[in-house]
Amino acid sequence: MRSATVKTEHANLGQAILFLAVSGVILAGIFLSRRGRQLFIRRIPGLSAIDESIGRATEMGRPILFTFGLAWIDIVSMQALAILSHIARLAARFGNRLIVPLADVPLYTLAEEVCREAYAAEGKPEAFNPDDIIFLSDQQFAYAAGVIGLMHREKVATAFYFGYFYAESLLLAESGQIAGAVQVAGTPATTQIPFFMVATDYTIIGDEYFAGSAYLSREPTLVGSLVGQDVGKGIMLLLIVAGTVLAVLNKIMPGIFTQNYLAKWLGG
C-alpha cells in the first residue's frame, strides 16, 4: 500500500539559525555556571512567597493544595512537577498535609511518584498519603467543582496554582480566596494571568514560571540556563528593534528598502 505524503510544518533557514543561536546561548550559560561562574538571579517575589506560604500552613496546622489545572504532560507540567517536588519536600519536612488534585491521568502517576520520592528524601516515607494525590476528572468544570469542594472541606491554608489553566482559573482562585487561603499562581496561559493577578496573593508572570526550578533549587545547571534564557530574550529584543527599524525604513524609503528583509528571512 502506498502511503500518502504527510504535510507537516518545517522551519526555514532563518528560523533554524535563530533556534540554534538561542539554544547555543542557553547551553553556554549552563556551561559557564557549571564551571563555577557566579551568576546573579533577581528576586522573584512570587517564587520567594512559596516557602513563606508553606510556613503559614504549618503555623495554622491546615493543609496545602497544589493544582496543575488542566495541564497534561508537557513542558509546562514538567516545570510544575519540579516546583511540586520542592513544595512536597518542605511539606514533608514541616509535617504539612499536601493535597494534589489532578485532571490528567498520566500526570497523576508522575505527581504521585514525585511526592512519594520527596517524602522519602526527607526521611518520612510513612507520612506520605497516596489518597491525597487524587485524580478528580478530566472534564473542566467537574474538575473545578472537585477542587473547590476540597478547598472548602479541608480548609486549606495555602493554595498553589502551577500549570495550564483555562476558564476554571478564576473559579479556583476566588474559591481559594473565600476559603481564606494564601494563594500563589503561575501559568504560561496569558489569557488567565489577569484573573490570577486579581484573585491571588502572588502571581508569577511569563518566563518567571520557567525560572521556578532554578530559583528554588539554585542548582548551577538550572541557574546557568536561566541566565542564558535572559540573554536569549535579549537576542529577541534586538531582532524586534531591528525589524521595527526596517519596517519604518521600508515605509519611508521604499525605493532603497524595498522590503522588510528581516521579516522575510524569518518567514514573516
Next chain:
Amino acid sequence: MFGPKHGAELWVYIGATAAAFVAVFAVLHWLPVRFKRWLVVVCAFLGGLFYSLEYYLPAKHRWFPGGENPLSPLVIPMGNAVAVVSGFALALGLINLGLVHGRNIARARPGWYNSVAFFVALISMIVFGLWQSYVPDAARAAGLGLSGRQVHRVYDVLFNGLFQPLGATLFSVLAFYIASAAFRAFRIRTAEAAFMMVSAFIVMLGQVPVGQWLTQGLPTSVGNPLHYLRVENAANWLYSTWSMAGVRAVDFGIAVGALAMALRVWLSLERGSFFEVRESKK
C-alpha cells in the same frame, strides 16, 4: 507497516503488539534504577531529536531519498503511539478513583455517601454509555429482551440532563466571581491601580451600546483627530496597542523560557523532579 490491517493479519499485529508490551514492561520492571535512568535519558533524547530534525530539516531536498523529508511520514504513527500509551493510563485514573472512594466507604469517613454517589455515577455512565454505542438500534435491543429506547433515554438524562447543566451552572458562577474579583482589583490605592481602573472603564464602555452612545456626536471619519476620542476607538486602541504589546512581550518570554526548559528536559539536565531524589538515597 503503519497502514490499516484486516483479517488474520490484524490479529497477528494485535498479538505481536501485546507480546511486545508485556516484554517491554517486564524488562522495565526488572531493570535496576541506574539503567532505568539511562533508558529515560536515551528515550527523551531520541524523541526530542526526532521531532527537532523533522521540523528543522526542510520538507524537500535533493539529498533526501525520494526528495522528501524521510521523518515526516513517521510523525502521525509516533503521535498515535503516544496516544495509545496515554490511553492505557486511563485505567490508572479509574483505579485511583476506585481506591480513594472505596476506602472512604469502607472506613465510613465523613462524607462517605458522596463516594457511593461516585460509584453509582461511574457505573451508570459506563453501562449506559457503552449501551448507547454498541446497541444503537431498538431492534437489536429487542433481540436481547430489552427496550433500547428507554436505555438511550436514561443516557440522555444522565449526560444531557445532568452532566451538561452541572457544568454550565459552574461556568455561570464565573460571572459573579469576575464581579467580585474586579471589585477588589479596582480599589484605587496606588497610581497603577488608578491607571488600570480608568483603562478598564474605557474598555468596558467601548464594549456596550451606552458607551458608544455617549460619544456618538464625535466625528467618525478617520481623517479627523477627534475620531480617536470615540469610546469604541479609544477602547480598541487600548486593547489592541497597549494591552497587546504587553501580552506579546510576555509571550516572547514564555517562548524562550519554554525553549530553555525543553532543552534541559531533552538533554536530561533538568534535575530535582525525579531522579535526583532517587540517586540521593543511594
